[in-house]
Amino acid sequence: MIERRPFDSLGGADHGWLNAKHHFSFASYNNSQRMGWGALRVWNDDTIAAQTGFPPHSHADMEIITYVREGAITHRDSLGNEGRTEAGDVQVMSAGSGITHSEYNLESDTTRIFQIWIIPDTHGQPPAWGAKPFPAGNRSGNFVPLASGFKEDTDALPLRTRARVLGATLKAGETTEYTLGGNRYGYLVPAKGSVELNGIKLEARDGAAIRDESVLRVTALEDAELVLVDTER
Incomplete structure (x- = not known):
């Protein structure tokens, strides 16, 4: 089952x-049919003006992944961490028992991010933060784990949940496959470009909620950049 969620159908707000x-219920957007997908709770598509951002605020017991x-x-953050994560790179904040952080676009141009929240398997652990270039x-040509709760994904940023956040880039006409497995939930968003997913066309920034699909076959209709979350039910 693949449910296409067109970008124009998403909730949201323009704060200037x-x-x-x-993609899911968040803040003032309430949709009882879109409360999450497996352990995936939040997928926000944020456009942040230059020299603005999110002032210090707190989280607990959530895996928060930022894809720039x-x-x-x-x-x-309140642990003393500081870092600049640029386009194509990823940061992971494990909020654990509690952390306060800020996220600012200190650049001269607009910043665009995906912010993804995944429910952790355990609660109350010490908070942590990390970032890595990808x-x-x-x-190119296949899905690569960017953040993962599986030990075999040694090059990925660590997650405290049995989930993966994966990225791929495809040239127009190129196809790649990913084995999801029957007991998993997938959520795919093309950051750029249009693709065909198991016969269903997705435009840039559309969402695709996936379950009961053992293999995902993605063909790029134009040059594309993809982000996929693979979680337990």
């Missing part, structure tokens, strides 16, 4: 400095 689109699509985001060439 932030134009946010929500354009520009860069600068992170600071050059587009290293994920």
